[in-house]
Amino acid sequence: MGNKSSFLWAIFALFCPFVLLSQTPQDTIAPATEEEDYSQYDNLGFADQGAKRYCSPKIFGLSPQRFVSVAWDMQLAHDARFSTIGAYDEGDNPPVAETGRVRSAGGLRLGANIPVVSRNSILWQMGANFANTAYDIRDIQRVTSDNNSVATALNERGLRTAGLNTTVFKPLGEHQFLLFQGSADLSGDYTFSDMQSLRYLRYSAAAIWGKRPHDRKQWGVGIARTYRVGEMNYIPVILFNWTSVNRKWGSEVLFPARAHMRYTVNPRQLLLAGYELEGQSYRLNTLSPNERSLEIRRGEMRARVEYQRHLFHFVWLSVQGGWRYNWSYNADYLEDGREFFRGFTGNQKYAMLNELTNPLYFNVGIHLVSP
Amino acid sequence: MRFTILLSLFLAFIAPFSASAQDNADKLLGIWESGNGKARVKVEKISNKYYGKIVWLREPNDPVTKQPKMDKNNPDESLRATPLKGYRMLKDFVYKNNEWTDGTIYDPESGSTYNCVIKMKDENTLEIRGYVGVKALGRTDTWKRLETKK
Numbered sequence: 001m002g003n004k005s006s007f008l009w010a011i012f013a014l015f016c017p018f019v020l021l022s023q024t025p026q027d028t029i030a031p032a033t034e035e036e037d038y039s040q041y042d043n044l045g046f047a048d049q050g051a052k053r054y055c056s057p058k059i060f061g062l063s064p065q066r067f068v069s070v071a072w073d074m075q076l077a078h079d080a081r082f083s084t085i086g087a088y089d090e091g092d093n094p095p096v097a098e099t100g101r102v103r104s105a106g107g108l109r110l111g112a113n114i115p116v117v118s119r120n121s122i123l124w125q126m127g128a129n130f131a132n133t134a135y136d137i138r139d140i141q142r143v144t145s146d147n148n149s150v151a152t153a154l155n156e157r158g159l160r161t162a163g164l165n166t167t168v169f170k171p172l173g174e175h176q177f178l179l180f181q182g183s184a185d186l187s188g189d190y191t192f193s194d195m196q197s198l199r200y201l202r203y204s205a206a207a208i209w210g211k212r213p214h215d216r217k218q219w220g221v222g223i224a225r226t227y228r229v230g231e232m233n234y235i236p237v238i239l240f241n242w243t244s245v246n247r248k249w250g251s252e253v254l255f256p257a258r259a260h261m262r263y264t265v266n267p268r269q270l271l272l273a274g275y276e277l278e279g280q281s282y283r284l285n286t287l288s289p290n291e292r293s294l295e296i297r298r299g300e301m302r303a304r305v306e307y308q309r310h311l312f313h314f315v316w317l318s319v320q321g322g323w324r325y326n327w328s329y330n331a332d333y334l335e336d337g338r339e340f341f342r343g344f345t346g347n348q349k350y351a352m353l354n355e356l357t358n359p360l361y362f363n364v365g366i367h368l369v370s371p
Numbered sequence: 372m373r374f375t376i377l378l379s380l381f382l383a384f385i386a387p388f389s390a391s392a393q394d395n396a397d398k399l400l401g402i403w404e405s406g407n408g409k410a411r412v413k414v415e416k417i418s419n420k421y422y423g424k425i426v427w428l429r430e431p432n433d434p435v436t437k438q439p440k441m442d443k444n445n446p447d448e449s450l451r452a453t454p455l456k457g458y459r460m461l462k463d464f465v466y467k468n469n470e471w472t473d474g475t476i477y478d479p480e481s482g483s484t485y486n487c488v489i490k491m492k493d494e495n496t497l498e499i500r501g502y503v504g505v506k507a508l509g510r511t512d513t514w515k516r517l518e519t520k521k
Contacts, residue, residue: 044402046404067503119498246434266444314485371476
């Protein structure tokens with residue numbers, strides 16, 4: 001091999017990659033220019049004949065979905081009246097055990113919701129939540145000599161709930177979908193050093209079939225097992241998310257759990273007005289003798305106005321204020337911690353019939369939102 | 372002389388692999404439809420980076436003004452009169468380790484720009500993951516390749 005052939009080899013080897021590099025696939029569509037005829041993109045089909053289109057879980061204008069939330073929730077001063085522990089029908093007038101003035105009730109709320117599988121054909125998210133309610137109850141008046149003091153238990157230990165949840169959105173095509181939600185929550189007066197047994201986990205779930213006729217509306221119907229008003233119940237649910245043509249107005253409804261009207265100031269500022277039902281069944285460990293679990297069926301309706309705004313990058317602020325209406329603060333004894341179904345028509349007796357007056361409340365949160 | 376021959380052989384050996392990597396990278400080129408079917412995006416290559424511009428919208432006109440949609444949600448006010456058709460929503464992607472990375476994706480509906488990585492599931496399917504800071508905090512959209520109807 002002479003010098004010439006070596007030289008040619010070297011030239012070939014050096015330029016070979018660049019020659020191949022320049023061989024980009026032929027584009028059958030003209031390169032983009034300012035005058036590009038976009039009508040050429042109208043009549044296209046999937047290259048993969050088996051490909052399908054699926055509806056999105058979102059519609060235009062919905063308030064942003066939250067990946068991570070840190071919030072502070074506080075109910076202002078109100079009065080509390082706790083009955084003696086016994087067996088009462090709803091509507092009875094049981095003896096009062098103690099009264100007190102709740103100066104404040106509230107605390108930290110954390111939430112996280114992370115996509116595990118995120119495809120067009122299925123979306124699966126897992127989440128975790130924690131909410132603490134610390135009570136500051138003053139002027140406690142003991143009316144009976146009974147040793148059970150709910151007010152003292154609340155003052156000393158407060159209530160908290162921690163749970164895991166999951167959501168699966170399964171589109172059935174371009175216009176129909178299924179939505180499943182499930183959660184397991186541990187609620188009570190436990191602390192991290194005095195943890196509550198997992199046998200007192202309470203489970204909620206919902207299944208919805210829905211339609212998404214266009215990019216501004218989705219609706220659905222389904223059934224839920226819920227603790228939203230404190231007691232376990234099975235109820236029908238209606239989903240209705242809608243945004244007006246001009247994108248200014250809308251609704252975000254999962255009835256009866258929550259319903260809000262939405263006004264979009266601009267894509268980075270939203271106003272919502274409506275209500276949400278909140279609730280859980282809280283075990284009071286200090287008042288649960290032997291295997292009987294005394295559980296406060298805490299359910300409340302929060303009529304409110306919420307302002308959401310983009311702060312920076314993907315961080316949003318929410319400020320919420322409104323009126324907290326006490327739906328239930330009654331208590332049940334659960335034998336061996338076993339849940340039962342009272343529903344709207346059951347006649348099981350309550351262990352306590354308690355009353356709270358209805359204060360104003362506020363909630364301020366910072367959220368990392370989803371793309 | 373020996374060095375030249377060795378260098379030539381070495382370059383000749385690696386050339387097909389470089390070319391193959393480049394061929395794979397260019398598989399991103401073409402017309403793609405987003406998962407929700409609202410937009411079609413044409414991916415082009417400019418100076419060894421990949422860009423995707425909107426070339427079709429299911430709803431091309433603003434329902435209120437009846438005029439072609441503009442980028443009215445852009446946080447930069449000076450860009451709000453830019454037509455969405457032709458808008459480069461994918462920017463600055465480079466091909467590394469069998470994926471297109473280091474780029475961003477713009478969501479005209481919110482006016483937000485996200486970090487983004489693109490993986491090719493098969494030659495007609497892309498998995499486009501927009502994320503916030505870390506990849507775990509993101510959402511994946513599946514895009515399908517389009518071609519002229521036969």
